[in-house]
Amino acid sequence: MMTMDEFRSLFHNGLIKQNTGLVQLLGLCPLLAISNNVVNALSLGLATMLVMAASSGAVSGVRHFVPNEIRIPVFVLIIAALVTVIDLAMNAFVHPLYLVLGIFIPLITTNCIVLARADAFASKNHPLHSVVDAVAMGLGLTMVLVVLGGMRELAGQGTLLSGIDLVFGEESKQFVLHVLPDYQGFLLAILPPGAFIALGLLIAAHNWQKARAERRVHAAAPMPA
Amino acid sequence: MSSPIPAALRNALRTGTILFVFALIGTALLAFTHDRTEPTITRGQLAAKRALLSQVLPAELYDNDLLSSQQSVPPDDLLGTRQPSTMWLARRGGEFSGVVLEAVAPDGYSGDISLLIGIDADGTVTGVRVTAHRETPGLGDYIDRAKSAWIDQFAGKSLTHPAPKHWKVAKDGGAFDARAGATITPRAVVKAVRSALDYFARHRATFVAPLPAREAKPVKEKST
Numbered sequence A: 001m002m003t004m005d006e007f008r009s010l011f012h013n014g015l016i017k018q019n020t021g022l023v024q025l026l027g028l029c030p031l032l033a034i035s036n037n038v039v040n041a042l043s044l045g046l047a048t049m050l051v052m053a054a055s056s057g058a059v060s061g062v063r064h065f066v067p068n069e070i071r072i073p074v075f076v077l078i079i080a081a082l083v084t085v086i087d088l089a090m091n092a093f094v095h096p097l098y099l100v101l102g103i104f105i106p107l108i109t110t111n112c113i114v115l116a117r118a119d120a121f122a123s124k125n126h127p128l129h130s131v132v133d134a135v136a137m138g139l140g141l142t143m144v145l146v147v148l149g150g151m152r153e154l155a156g157q158g159t160l161l162s163g164i165d166l167v168f169g170e171e172s173k174q175f176v177l178h179v180l181p182d183y184q185g186f187l188l189a190i191l192p193p194g195a196f197i198a199l200g201l202l203i204a205a206h207n208w209q210k211a212r213a214e215r216r217v218h219a220a221a222p223m224p225a
Numbered sequence B: 001m002s003s004p005i006p007a008a009l010r011n012a013l014r015t016g017t018i019l020f021v022f023a024l025i026g027t028a029l030l031a032f033t034h035d036r037t038e039p040t041i042t043r044g045q046l047a048a049k050r051a052l053l054s055q056v057l058p059a060e061l062y063d064n065d066l067l068s069s070q071q072s073v074p075p076d077d078l079l080g081t082r083q084p085s086t087m088w089l090a091r092r093g094g095e096f097s098g099v100v101l102e103a104v105a106p107d108g109y110s111g112d113i114s115l116l117i118g119i120d121a122d123g124t125v126t127g128v129r130v131t132a133h134r135e136t137p138g139l140g141d142y143i144d145r146a147k148s149a150w151i152d153q154f155a156g157k158s159l160t161h162p163a164p165k166h167w168k169v170a171k172d173g174g175a176f177d178a179r180a181g182a183t184i185t186p187r188a189v190v191k192a193v194r195s196a197l198d199y200f201a202r203h204r205a206t207f208v209a210p211l212p213a214r215e216a217k218p219v220k221e222k223s224t
Helices: A004-017 A020-024 A028-034 A038-061 A068-093 A095-104 A106-110 A112-120 A127-157 A170-175 A192-220 B007-056 B150-154 B184-208 B212-216
Strands: B070-073 B085-092 B095-108 B111-120 B125-132
Touching (some): A095 B007, A127 A192
16 A cells, blocks of 8 residues: 555655656657647646556556566557547547647657656556556646646637637637737747747746755755864 | 477567567457447547538528538649549539538648638528638638638628629738738638639539439548
8 A cells, every 4th residue: 555655755756856847858749739728738638647547557557467678569559559549539529629639649659758657667666656656747747738838828819728618518618718808819829939938937937946945955954064 | 398499489489479468458458449439439520520511501501411412523723622522512302502612722821721612502602611721820820710700701702792803802902801910811712712613603504413323322431
């Protein structure tokens, strides 16, 4: 079983210390491409998290049966199969969203963060720990995606949650927040450069926060003689 | 009894078998999911297509099954197509009542703009939708009905209304609005709709002729 401390440290790792989007900088291609609004970002983030949890659990479950030499092909096979299942399921049940996310769903397979967690963590740890680690990592990624999507959507078109009708149907259009009414739009934020700039700002903020925390620790420690 | 198989080969066989078993399980999982989702996916695609067609051709214009009236159209300059495209022939009470054409505006700002154009039996546009484009988001993409109602202004237009010389965007002295900053995109769409109407005028006789033989064998679905 898992102690509360282990649980907390896994989450701290995934959300902050080893955040895939801000610290490890893994899997940036979908991160940059799909973060043009909150709904897309959240959907892709959750889909990736789901794939990570399922694949880490599966990899960890079979870790004793997989010889070291063929572990990577087996892991890729597991991940690809799970992604295809999710791809088909999304095509069947949330077709409009599937059309928007399009190629980025199958591309979750190639998102290195999924394989990285499977190989670096799940292949060496208990399934429960592996799933928690994957969820924490996926959540960290989703968080960055959503913040990025929010920044870009707000700066780009002055709304939040536009396109929510693609997930929940026409009636949910009322939930779209027009934060800045009559906003003319800021094209750069929607286009790819906006993604790089916004991610750069987020990483800078994260590093600044970290440096400040470290300084505080240093200040609190007794001065060496 | 000592094994005649060398250790390395045995190891290779073992890993090969394990890999094979994983591949088998993965394939079984995919086959199962595919089998379970396929009817829903097909139904969703047909429903989406039907919904799209009903946006360009009002449902009260026809009583036949529009989807099964699908026919292939050879590439045509007036439609801007370089590959065979599709059209759907609408009938009401057996009489030709309209057609939905696939057309391409080849001169968009970033390449082809794919259009679906509904035209009734009199040659009046009943609706136009952009089905695929790569125009700049936030600038040229207002031709997409999801972004703005711009494309609606084609409904009710024909080759005589407005007059041929006014089949242009307002900036070029025509009858069609275009937003400042993005005129290349709407110019391309206006031109494409106009030449689709020319295509219609030229081929109207073949649409009107009742050709049950043609309708009997619907063209195979294009996979896009």
